[in-house]
Amino acid sequence: MRNFQRMAPLFLILSAAFFSAAMKSPAPQLARSKNPLMVERESLVDNTKVTVAGRLRLVGSEPFTSYVITPETNFDIFIDEDSVGGRQNIAKLQYKIVRASGIIRVQPLRKDDSGKVLVNRYTLIVNDIGEYKK
């Protein structure tokens, strides 16, 4: 309690300085198209380098579960588990927000009879993956 009261003036000065600085220079906004959490599926081009971010989820039914990254734009990017050396190497990241970079594969999963793609499957061959830092 006494320590806290001694610190109060310092706290006040720091707060005022911080508040003043915040008023003068607002934090830069990350461009929407560059935000890896906001990546759109339509923007992904097969066999290109990408950086994406989202929740690393284990999905599907046993025993055929898969790890996917789901960005805030709400679609699944499957993780190529060979490229991370096996799923055990990313298991500790399950349900965390991760950032990953690598080569994206965009491959048709379903087409209609005319050949029009109905559903694509997105798979990331991972070069680097870790917890997302804002």
Added chain:
Amino acid sequence: MEMKMKMNKSWFLPFLILLVLAFGVSCDETEDAAGTVLEDIADFPTSGTDVALVVVNTSGDAEGTAEDTGDLPVSRAFGGATKKYASKSTGTFQQALKDLPSGKRVPRSLQNSSRADARALTPSWNGITETYDHVYQYGDEGVIKTTTVTRVWTGTHCYIFCQNQFASKLSSADWKTLGDQFDANYEKMTAAFGQPTDIDVNGKVVITYFDMAGLTGDPAMVDVCGYFYGGDLYDLSSYDMKTNCMDVINMNFTWGYSASVGTYNVLKEPMVTTLVHEFEHLINEGNRNYKGKTMMDTWLDEGLAQAAEELCYTVLSSRIEQFNADSDYPGYEDDPAATSYYIRNGNSLVVWDQDYADYAMSYLFMQYARLQCAGDTTIYKSLIEGEKGDYSGITSIVTKANSSFSSFKDIVRGYYLANYVQAQSGVYAYSADYPLTVSAPTKEIGELLPSSAVYLKSDLSSIEEAVKLGAQGEKIEYALVVDGAVYYVENGRWVKKN
């Protein structure tokens, strides 16, 4: 805008001073060893004999890591919670008590193919098929294996096939009974979970029985009653993967073999419950990934599949027993890695490790959610058809149906408290069908994973002395249960919540 900023600046400093002074004179504070300022929680209940502290990490999205619980009191054992194990197992604890094989059978990912073009689906089914070659190994390491199966029953909603050499092991009356049972369950299932796909355009679900362990040579398959493989809904031949291209459920015929009498029985438990369990997975895949939606979290998908078992048959007493026993990996009670999977040590609801604790928790969570939605089983369909395949999907359903909940935090905290409080009605209730018991941790708990909890049996003075605010993680919530009354911490005070 400029004017507003100046005004804000002019009152901000005095306001901050007043705030700090008010704060400084109203709180009882201490510091922990790390220098973190700790505050007492006001309005602590003054009396009570049956006292427990429930500490919950209420996060569903786990943006970050496990959260610090803050200091906690030492727990006594809950009544009847201590379990002794009779024997030690051999091998690593990861190998113990798995009811499904590991991921080694997962087919190769599409990205391994050198070709990126997929053909339109060309089902092998022609509507009058009496036999077909059933794919049971999909191309792992380049090996595709099939076995010829024969149709043994045609129902209203199903075709049943069986591996040729076993087809005559069961009487036609038994196959009919099985088919009739599936047809009856089909109506319940589609009402609660939604419609399955019909990619083979035959208007029916194909159910195929074969000898999984015998054909694959994998002894682990002996213990598998059945499975659904999502790849069967797609023509993946252009990716060098042969699939069945059917709405098909794979069942292990030889699971029903009784060595003592030398007969097969596909009508016994858990073969019939597994059939509807896998049917839910088929419906789920067909309404999500097949349609380009996000896939569902495994903990939710498995929770729904177990809900299907209960819907078509009865309460899963075996899962309740597993929850109450909380004894995954018997023989490894001294292994910290093994005991971290105990429910009592904070096994996470949303982080799936494929053990009994995960199945039991996901089953009970789904039933808790249903009961909190007035028992409405169509919440399953809403979840499957919803936009989100994670915790936020169930959150939007429950919060719409029950005004007691406004967030996932409310739901997951209510779930963990209901497991212990077992109230007759309200947020802390299941029903009499779910007699649950919780246990004290087997070790000191300093962090909790997302959507996990620990229960600590103690007394009021010990809890008051140990539990302070300040060091705990942002998503950690404390709840106090005193003689059945539940208290939450709100604005630094204990507030009664029932």
